[in-house]
Amino acid sequence: MSLPSVLANIFRSKQKSYKMVLILALLDEGAPGTKGVSLTKITERFRQTLIEREIKNFPVDTPTVNIGSSWQKASLQQMRSVITNPIEALSRPRIVWADFSKDMIGFHSNVLSLLNPSVVKELRALALQEIEEYYQNQNQPAPDRITSLISQLMNNYLKSKAEPFSAHPLGTLLRQTLPQELQNLPFIDERYKVQGSVGMGNWANVPWIAIMDKRITDTTQHGEYIVYLFSENMESVYLTLNQGVTVPLKQGRRLGYEYLEKRVKEIRAKLPLEGMQKDQNIFLTSSGLGKDYQVSTIAYIRYERDHLPNDDILIKDLKNMMENYECYVQSQIEVDGEDGEEDVNKVSDRDVQSILEQIKSYITRKGFTFPEHLIENYYLSLRTKPFLILAGISGTGKTKLVQLFAEALGATESNHQFNLIPVRPDWSDPSDLIGYLDLTGRFKPGRLTQVFLTASQPENKDKPYFVCLDEMNLARVEHYFSDLLSVMETRRWQDGRIITDILVGEEELQVIKDSADRIEGPRQEPTSVGIPDNVYIIGTVNMDETTYPFSKKVLDRAQTLEFNEIDLNQLPFEEDEALEFDGLTLAQSFLASDYLILKDAFPGNEALIQRTTERLVEINEILAEVHANIGFRVRDAICIYMVYDQRFGLLAEDEAFDLQLLQKILPRLQGSHSSLKRVLIQLMAFAVGQRLNVEELMEDASELYLRWRSRSDQPAACFAKSARKIAYMLRRMEEDGFTSFWLT
Structure with missing residues (x-):
């Protein structure tokens, strides 16, 4: 009998022996016959397996830096930190589940149903076999493949810079071949994202290959990661523990450098960093991004082009760097876990898929079913830009989608985080939304301004606020919404947040305190109000003889989702209990924009952006015949949508582009x-x-x-x-x- 497919490949990608040891612990403690067992019990069994190998002088993984030289010295708390990694790795494919708050762990229900005695026996045998093969591979010398590839890159890069950039084999080497070699190393598993870059459209002066722990970052723009940095003259390559510089430098180079230098000191004090240089003598280039990385480097090992070590040394150095990086990541996770509710509610990229599944389950339990991947599309559209248009025939659940998606995130009418504003046919200016001066000259804030004021309060800035403009095109959108459209285009970074130009000024706000009862909780009087970055505006529209069409000014600034494909056979059947939940309370980070302009999304996404742009160029040539060409605004929005989709792994690339063609091109x-x-x-x-x-x-x-x-x-x-x-x-x-x- 062969193992079911869901179990046959669970050990295919591994960093250490931990996955196999965890599965053996679950099998030994009787989990196959029960829904769950004590996580403490499993953790102790996990530790005992490693200790037994250690006592018998069998090969065993080296304890992490913070544990010491022996597994026998590891405390239960330290083992909890170790066992978290294989639990995360096996929970993504729904093999195991764990609830740390209830101290419970077990096999997922879909796996439990497969665990008959024959499958249990075969799974145990596979785990034992994989452990032995893993240690055999650890002891086998590998050919100097990595050294050869790095040498090839360094010896040919300067010459290649004089050649056409597109589809150059050296780009393939750095973007695909070398990252894959590193990803295949036994201590780099699926938790890590390995990425290389030679530039976007033009050759970079300082090419790089980064290894990022997705638990703390999956972009080189911010956070900490390991990166090979090649000097501009190609005489040296540095293996570094480094920091992303793009986000810190948005506040200016002086303040950015101060922040990076402070973090360097803090991290160096936390880690042993043995065998590494901890100074600023790294030299990549005299200016530009290379100099920024010189400031942000925490520790490094320098290799000279003409004296590259063999793979044994390169891999040993990288493993040492990875162990220090792992120690740092664990310390960050522990700190995040102690910071309180706000940090607990922050969302990592790896959690997005499971959260969207929970949201879909919540909506289904409320009696509504939407087409496949609509929720993923809705989420990606909100993440791309906080202004959506939901179009379609009446009665398809457009308004309900806005309301239920918001409710699933903890934003309800009762806490004022969800606001339904019906549009009236007589709206001809922004006064009903933004406000107006009454006959006495006093400013009366509109409903949208009230939302902006509430969302702007310091205690609310990390909560998402949703505004549904129902029947948005009963009046001419360009008449009552033009001020908001203009202010939306002024979005920019300031102190790590997105701000806009002023929508309501100081003079009007001086009298707004008369409406303080509309704003919940303690208030801080603002001096002006723009569009807060935690407010999402969604308009619903029906297209018939009673409504108005949209201009390109509106369409260029929005994602347009259409609701016309209705399957009446979809009935609200009862959901699987395992998917039931009562709603989430998520921080603004689940929806917050990370990219405002295309340049923000470049690092690590060059190939995807290039492919998408080439498709848009072809489309633009077609549209030129009717003067419907798209501009940079639409190009950037489509590319950023595609980057988010790839980052969260929600849709296939062609499926995502199909939706963007439907939502951003055809409505014009x-x-x-x-x-x-x-x-x-x-x-x-x-x-x-x-x-x-x-x-x-x-x-x-x-x-x-x-x-x-x-x-x-x-x-x-x-x-x-x-x-x-x-x-x-x-x-x-x-x-x-x-x-x-x-x-x-």
Whole structure:
């Protein structure tokens, strides 16, 4: 009998023997027959297994720096820190679950049902076999593959900089080959993100390869990580424990350097850093980012191009650096766990998928079901920019989606974090939303200003606030929303937060205290109000004869999600108990923007941004025929959406781009002229990934929309959702002589 697929590959990626030891402990303590067992008991069994190997002089993993030289010296608290890593690694594929607050651990219900005696026996044998193979591989000398690749890079980089950048083999070496070699090392598992960069569009002066522990960072912009830095003259490469400089330097180089230097001293005091240099004699380049990294370096080992050590030494040095890094990461996790509720509620990237599953479960239990991946798309859209438009036929749950998603995050009407504002047809200026001067000259704040004031209070800045503008296009959006649209475009970084220009000034706010009862809790009188970075505005729209269309000014600034595909067979059946929850209370970090401009998202995402931009260039050439070209604002929004998607692993790349084509490109198209029909046919060719006879289809495009009218029997396409929408628009063009994305 072979193991079920869910169990067959659980040890494929490993850093140490810990995964196997944890599984053996769970099997030994009888967890297969029960829903859960004591985590303390499992931790003690885990420790005993390592101690037994140590006593018998069998190969055993070296204890981490903070434990000492022997597992026998490890306390239960220290072992809890060690066992956390394999628990996290096995909980992501839903093999095990653990509740530290209740001191319980066990196999997931989907695995429990598979654990008959034969599977238990085979799983135990696999774990024992993997342990022995792991230690055998530890003792086998490896060929000098890493040394050879680094030497190849350093000997050819300067010459390559004079050659075309795109698709250069040296870029592949640094972005893919070398990172994969490092990822294959036994002490670098799936907790770590390994990334290399030679620049974006142009050769970097200082190329690098970073190893990031995803528990504290998965971007080189901030946080701490290990990075190989190659000097500009390619005479040296430095293995460094370093800090991200992009975010700290947003407050200016002087203050940024002061922060980085302070952190260097603090971290050096925490770690042994034996065998490393702890000075500022690292030299990469005389200016630019290279100099910034010289300031941010905590410790380093320098290798000269003409005297590169063999793989044994390189790997030994890297393992030493990784052990120090692990010690630092554990100290950070422990500190975060002691900082109180605010830090507990902060969300790491690895938790996003599971939180979205819980949100979907919450919404389903409330009796609502939405199309597949809609919640992921909604989340990515909010993360990209805090302004969404939900469009579609009446009764599809647009307003309910906004309300229930907010409720699932702890934002409700009762705590004023969710606000429903119905739009009136007579709105012709911003006064109803922002405020106005009454006949006595006193300023009366509008409902949106009241939300901004509440969200701006110091005690509320880490809470998300949602505003649903219901039936947003009953009035002309450009008339009552124009001030907000303009202020949205002034978003910028200041002291680690996003701020905007002033929406309501000091003079108006002097009399706003008359409405203090509308603001909950202690208040700090603001001198002015912009749009707080913890406020998310979502408009719902129905497109019919009673509503107004949107201008490109609005569409360029929003993500447009369409609700027209309804499956009435979806009924509110009871959910699995394991997924039930009563709502979360999450900090603003779950939704907060990390990227305002495309440059913010570059590090580590160059290849994805390049691929996305190339697709948009092709689309822009098509749109040029009807003067519907997109600009930098739309390009940046689409690329940032794609970066978030890849970062959280929510959708396939083509699926994510399909949604962006549907949400950011197609809503711009409407009209009755033949050139628009030509553009739609060319976009259909792009969406399906095939050559189409444009001239023939200009006469009769019925074969396209007839082929795509049924969801159950559709041809293959690169971007199926967009193809289906384009087919519908072509049909309206031929039948009515006019078409628009918005027609229902």
